[in-house]
Amino acid sequence: MKTFLKWLVLLPLALAVVLFAALNRQWVTVIPDLPGFSFEAPLYAVMFACGAFGVLAGGFVTWIGQGKHRRAAREAKAEATKLRALIPTPPAGLPGLAPPRRAA
Helix, strand or coil, X not given: XXXXXXXXXXXXXXXXXXXXXXXXXXXXEECCCCCCCCXXXXXXXXXXXXXXXXXXXXXXXXXXXCHHXXXXXXXXXXXXXXXXXXXXXXXXCCCCCCCCCCXX
16 A cells, blocks of 8 residues: 555656656756856756755755754763663572663
């Protein structure tokens, strides 16, 4: 069922991308904000490059924004490891008590 749903979504999406590329083959002149610099490329390539840049820039900004959460998780893990080391092991002669499990 998962495979069917994946194909149900990805096949029309792939078809739309191929049609977009086929219908936008005309060459355009791209002039960035650099004096004396310009180049020509197919319109679909410019659009795909802009989309890819947007995805990468968004991912980078999200990664930077989540830095405080990653730091908090690292600190919590270090504190948990330190506290686990402080747990005393029970004497070996007491029946029914097992030593605490250590995280792998």
